[in-house]
Amino acid sequence: MKIAVCVSHVPDTATRIKIAGDQKSIDPAGVSFVLNPYDEIAVEEALKTKEKFGGEVVVVSIGGDQVKETIRKSLAMGVDEGVHLKTDEALDSFAVAQALADEIKSSGCELVFMGKQSVDYDNGTVGQLTAELLGYNSIAVCVTFQLEGTTVTAEREIEGGKEVVETSLPCIITAQKGLNEPRYASLKGIMTAKKKVIQEKLLGAKPVRVENLLLKMPIAKNPGRILGSDSSAVAELVKLLHEEAKVI
């Protein structure tokens, strides 16, 4: 079985960000980028599935040359080959999904893993969009995954519990934390990754549906009041919550 995993290259959530001069994007200077944490879980699940059923895993990433770093990291974890869909344009989720769908279709992968969301724009939509474009089944925000023949069963997180969902291949699964513990790339993995091929394909222009108007910093909240340093402040706290905030 040929399995695809789609990964995005995102700022590490711990880094500070600055708005760039265009007021629409972040200034990449000094920002460290990583493999999207949910995509790392997706890579791990793809590798585990391959180890169980055989086959090969191909990683796909869309973006400028910098995304090669993230493809390389996936290869070092054990993915067999990489595809870089190259563009320097900022694509919206629909354009990303269309490009991924085209690539998945031509590679014939019937099982695809993605992350539940990319921690840059936090859209959380590309998995389902891609599946609908392809006419594939899909289950989003999965914390378990099981494949038996062509039957796919997964548990997905919902408010107050989990839904046990059943469907069949072809299928896209989006990964939530808890699905697995991603492996570290071994030294050998890192060495062999250097020799693996990354196929580069140029992406043509894509129509956009979502127009990005502005990126800004949130208005900093006025620093709150520290009411005291021990339980003598509790009475005042309760009074404020009751009378000023009116939340209790």
Place this chain on the structure above:
Amino acid sequence: MEKKILALLEQREGKIKKSSFETLALAEHLAVSLEMTVDAAVIGDKIENTSDVFSFCNCNLVHFTHADLQLYSSSAYKKIVVEYAAKQGYEIILLSNTSLGKDLAPRIAIGLNAGLVSDCTALDLNGKEIIVTRPVYAGKALQQVKLSSEVKIYSLRPNVFKAVLLEKKAEEKISTVAVENPDLTNRVKKIIRSEGKLDVAEADIIVSGGRGVKGPEHFTLIEELAQQLGAAVGASRAVVDAGWRPHEEQVGQTGKTVSPSLYIACGISGAIQHLAGMSSSKYIVAINKDKDAPIFTVADYGIAGDLFEILPVLTEEIKKLKS
């Protein structure tokens, strides 16, 4: 043709959810400002509180029924909404960004060739144009976008938009459509419930504990306060990773995003990934013995002291207030 808005509602266990009333109130507001009319739709078997819909919005409610549609099915729900919306020609579709809404919205967007903005925290009008604000980069920045597609879908972060009541309840206009042969290729077989606990994503008050609580056995301090307040228990990732609390309680970037009326953070330092999940809460209280902890930068009220000393007193005071 008359321009129309569709408010897509969500039921769980036969009850329309609170977040759907927020969706209805926003639909009402947009309809008045943009001179549009509203239809609402809900999918499920028996639904007990359909009448409440008309307290928030003057609309026609369509109830799609089938015994197999009580639980969510992405394939069936998508097909019903896409066919109905295509026929009715809605220009705007609103729904709540709950786990169901997050799953369904992109599917109907493809089916209707529509644009979608997910996790909206504000919809403002610039003339007739809708400008949406949404948090990005784990809440470190805000993005403003607009849709250029003909059909526009917006999924709304729960608890952010107010469920404003109409001055006078609107006339109840409900029609029922029996669904034939729902497409169940993708279906929920069952729901595994977390035993009777209130979920952080739906609670109006949350009491969260972090590493400062020192061990799973001390979480009784958090639970007792939560119980007095009718609140849900939340947790930082540090204590979830340590196995003190289950993942479903985790608040933050890799946990749940919450916007309760009141969030009480106890022994939580306020790492950016934690703030990403809770900084849109209306009121934040921090209890932390380090007065320089970053949690105080987002807190409205704080006590810079020992939670072991403070929490029992706080629980007692709340008990007094309630009696």
